[in-house]
Amino acid sequence: MTKKKTQPESKSKTPSGKSGLSSKTPRRPIDRAKQKTPTAVKGSRPSFEKPRLRLSTGDAARQAQQEEAQRPLTIWGLLIRLLPVWALLLMILILEPALPIRAIGGLVRAVSSLGARSPVVQQTAAEPVFIVEGAEGRPPADIPTPDWDLSIASVFTPEVQYWADDIAGWSLAYRIKPNLIATLMQIESCGNPSAVSAAGALGLFQVLPLHFAEGEDPLDPETNARRGLTFFAEMYAQANGDLGLTFAAYNGGPGVLDLSPAEWPAETQAYQFWGSGIFEEAELGLRESPTLLDWLAAGGQGLCDQAAVSLGISSGDAGSSQP
Secondary structure, X not given: OOOOOOOOOOOOEOOOOOEOOOOOOOOOXXXXXXXXXXXXXXXXXXXXXOOOOOOOOOHHHHHHHHHHHHOXXXXXXXXXXXXXXXXXXXXXXXXXXXHHHHHHHHHHHHHHHHHOOOOOOOOOOOOOOOOOOOOOOOOOOOOOOOOOOOOOOOOOOXXXXXXXXXXXXXXXXXXOOHHHHHXXXXXXXXXXXXXXXXXXXEOOOOEOHHHOOOOOOOOOHHHHHHHHHHHHHHHHHHOOOXXXXXXXXXXXXXXHHHOOHXXXXXXXXXXXXXXXXHHHHHHOOOOOOHHHHHHXXXXXXXXXXXXXXXXXXXXXXXXXXXX
């Protein structure tokens, strides 16, 4: 019996041609550090967790805050905190010196009106405003007498005080308060009946020639007052009772009523400032008018010196009769 020769087992070969058993070949460990991370899909955003910031306050800081909150406020600390207020008040005093006086006067009137006790509140009709019309310039005799005091305040210069009796008569005739007439006379001519301006304005109230009729004497006090106060009353009506606008219109003409105050001529702005301030302080019953003193210092004293020479009075006189 012939024995079959058994062929020796052939060793398996690797793809590289080297022999060896693949099942017994140890695998090479994977290097995790060199392993590539999967790339993100185009168009997708990687998600990152945002770090959170935590503020931790120490005991020392908390204790300092508590001590600051419990610390009493001193007078110096209060003054320092109110420093912007003091700066604002200083600016107001520089730009408008008479404003505190007006505010105090308004506060006094408000307190006095609250303190007045009346069981029945009666609403009285406001006094009507009568507009002077016609060539004569005087209202009819049957209209009621105004209820205001016919004397003028003591703040006006002696040259204006000279015309006190005449101003009282004009106040009744044209229904304009005496202090308002005195203010107008003060800043226009300072009581000089023969005053003539560079623009051609004439007389006590510096009326332009176009307001006079043929044959009238512009320098006659009665004629000048009739034309000037009639025009002032017309401007007062067009300004709806606003005295500031009325002063501006008397100086710059009725056209300024359609303009912003910033667009007024510089002379009209100054005129409105002087007129409004002097009248308000005269109505308050002050012994002196700060605005009038500023007007005199700004050049009005020269006008009053000319008026004193024209009237034949000294700075201490204040007569009441017309020359």
